[in-house]
Amino acid sequence: MTNKDKVIAVFLVSVGLFSVCNAMQYVKTLSAAQKTELSFLAANSSQNIGDSEPLRVVKHG
Amino acid sequence: MSRKHRLVLGITVGTGCNLRCRHCLVDKNLGSRRITKSEIELLVSEINRCKPRELIFTGGEPVLFTGEINSILSAIHEPYGIYTSIVTNGSFASTTAAAVKTLKSFKALHSVQMSYDKFHAEFVPEACVHNLREACRRLDLSFGLVCAIQAPLDLIFLNKLNLAGVSVTTQKILPIGRAKDNALNYSYPAFEAKVLRKKCPNLGRLVYNCGNGFTTCCGFLASKPGNSRYVHRTIAAHLKSRFYELISSYTFGGLLRLAGLSNDGLSPAHSAPCALCEYIVPGILSSQK
Numbered sequence: 001m002t003n004k005d006k007v008i009a010v011f012l013v014s015v016g017l018f019s020v021c022n023a024m025q026y027v028k029t030l031s032a033a034q035k036t037e038l039s040f041l042a043a044n045s046s047q048n049i050g051d052s053e054p055l056r057v058v059k060h061g
Numbered sequence: 062m063s064r065k066h067r068l069v070l071g072i073t074v075g076t077g078c079n080l081r082c083r084h085c086l087v088d089k090n091l092g093s094r095r096i097t098k099s100e101i102e103l104l105v106s107e108i109n110r111c112k113p114r115e116l117i118f119t120g121g122e123p124v125l126f127t128g129e130i131n132s133i134l135s136a137i138h139e140p141y142g143i144y145t146s147i148v149t150n151g152s153f154a155s156t157t158a159a160a161v162k163t164l165k166s167f168k169a170l171h172s173v174q175m176s177y178d179k180f181h182a183e184f185v186p187e188a189c190v191h192n193l194r195e196a197c198r199r200l201d202l203s204f205g206l207v208c209a210i211q212a213p214l215d216l217i218f219l220n221k222l223n224l225a226g227v228s229v230t231t232q233k234i235l236p237i238g239r240a241k242d243n244a245l246n247y248s249y250p251a252f253e254a255k256v257l258r259k260k261c262p263n264l265g266r267l268v269y270n271c272g273n274g275f276t277t278c279c280g281f282l283a284s285k286p287g288n289s290r291y292v293h294r295t296i297a298a299h300l301k302s303r304f305y306e307l308i309s310s311y312t313f314g315g316l317l318r319l320a321g322l323s324n325d326g327l328s329p330a331h332s333a334p335c336a337l338c339e340y341i342v343p344g345i346l347s348s349q350k
Contacts, residue, residue, distance in 0.1 A: 017213050017231065018249070022332075025250040026213065037217040045219055049229045 001027075004039050011042035016051030067114035068296075071268040071279065072096075072104065072133070074118055074126040080150055084180045084209050084245045086238040087121065088284060094121075096129050096271035104269055105136040107296050108143075113267075115144040117174075123147045127166050134168040146172040148207060150181055154189040160196030172203035174230070179215055190222060209234050211247055235335050237284055246330070253332035257314035257324075262334055264309055267296060275299045277308065280335035282342065290346050303349065307342060316341045320348075 001009075001024065008030075009023040018026055030038065077093035078085070096104075108116070118130050124147070134145065147170065154160035164170060177190055190206070197204035205228040210216060219229060233247030234240050261277060268279045274292040276283045276299060282291040293299035311319060313334065320341045331337045 012213055015231065017210075017233075019253045019255055022250045022253060030214070034214055034217075037220060038213065040220055041217055044225075045216075045229065048227060049216070049231060051231045051233070 004035055007042055008035060008038045011038070015049045067112055069115040069117065069266040070108065070111075070113040071117045071119055071266065072130075073120060073268065073270045074123055074129045074133075075121040075271060077125055078120060078122040078150070079125065079152060080122070080181070080184045082180045082184065082239070083243045084178075084211075084234050084240045086235065086240055086284075088238040089242065094272045095126065100271060101129065101132050101136070103294070105133060107269075107275070108133070108137045111296050113143060115146065117146045117148060119148040122150055122152075124149055124153050124163055127163075131166075131168045143169075144171050145169045146174060146203075148174045148176060149193075150185060151175040151177065151189045151193045152185045154193035154196065157192045157195045157199070160189075160193045161199060164196055164200055164202065170200075170202060172205070173197050174205050174207050176207045176209070178208040178210065179218060180209060182218065187222065190224070194224070194227065205230060207232060211245060233333060235280055235333060237281060247333065249329040249332040252327050252329050254324075256332055256334055256337055257317065258312055259334060260312050261308040261338065267299065277305060278335075278338070281339040290343075303346060304342065307345060308338070313337050313341065316345065320345050 005027045009020070009027050012018045012023040012026065013020055017023070027035070075093065075095040076087050077095065078087070118126075120126065123130060130147075137143070145167075147167070153163045164173065173193065175190060175193055177185065194204050206224065207230045208216060208219070209232045211234055216229075216231065234245050236244075236246045240246065263277050263279065267275050267277055268283070269275050270283065270292070273283070273288075274294050275296050276292040278291050282288060282304075285291075290302070291304050293302055299305055307316065307319075316338075317324070322341060322344075327337070327340075331340055
């Protein structure tokens with residue numbers, strides 16, 4: 001696992017999208033371009049992103 | 062009761078929407094249901110009694126129900142003492158001026174959450190996000206985005222939006238309503254055991270679904286036909302229900318043991334609390350008739 005992979009995995013866990021195991025598995029499925037996009041997102045947005053589980057009182061549609 | 066302990070009440074004022082997003086949790090069979098006058102009276106009486114700290118108006122598209130929302134806000138005793146939010150698709154924000162005009166039509170409003178993701182983007186231009194954000198800035202309202210996702214990669218569109226400083230709330234799509242019809246769901250690579258240590262994440266929040274009633278569940282169980290175990294006419298009736306007692310007393314692991322189920326039957330999809338609750342709770346309630 002590269003440092004970039006670890007940064008993405010930590011990001012996914014920190015915003016509540018996956019547990020550590022699932023984050024690591026998920027990162028392995030990504031292409032290099034996808035990893036670049038997600039690491040950019042992690043670097044620029046992690047402080048502003050939070051998960052709302054399961055459904056906040058939110059509409060879809 | 063202190064402010065922080067008062068509940069958050071979501072209100073589905075209607076199910077009608079001007080969009081037809083593929084991932085929408087609203088069942089297409091609900092059509093354009095709209096909150097009635099008698100429901101508004103009941104709701105106002107419950108709000109005045111329970112004094113929630115926050116009201117979140119949703120739908121459907123709440124902007125289509127401004128009249129009903131204002132009827133509620135006008136009738137509650139201290140509308141400006143309650144934090145008021147809407148969750149909107151923001152399609153009305155074709156210009157900043159149009160957005161300002163629409164937002165000013167609400168009698169009280171503190172926060173706007175815009176649902177915007179790859180699904181909404183099929184209908185709503187990106188400019189609406191920026192127009193609505195600017196309108197909120199001019200009116201001194203809080204602004205945030207809610208992004209429904211099937212996978213974390215669905216968030217990378219945020220890289221293009223240039224929304225520094227805007228809070229983004231992610232929502233993992235559950236197979237309910239049109240999302241179910243379209244086989245859309247957030248997928249977990251493997252079952253996440255940490256969910257077993259959690260309680261229902263909706264505790265402290267209630268939803269009033271028009272034509273239905275009050276419930277903690279805004280997921281699978283509340284949307285089932287014959288949902289009288291999960292949805293109730295008053296807040297007090299819901300808080301006294303066996304359903305609420307179960308979800309507020311036990312973690313999901315505790316509920317699993319109470320149901321006499323083992324972890325062996327759990328799939329990756331049960332990592333979502335709503336899916337796990339649907340798997341466990343109906344069986345417990347049926348066995349306790």
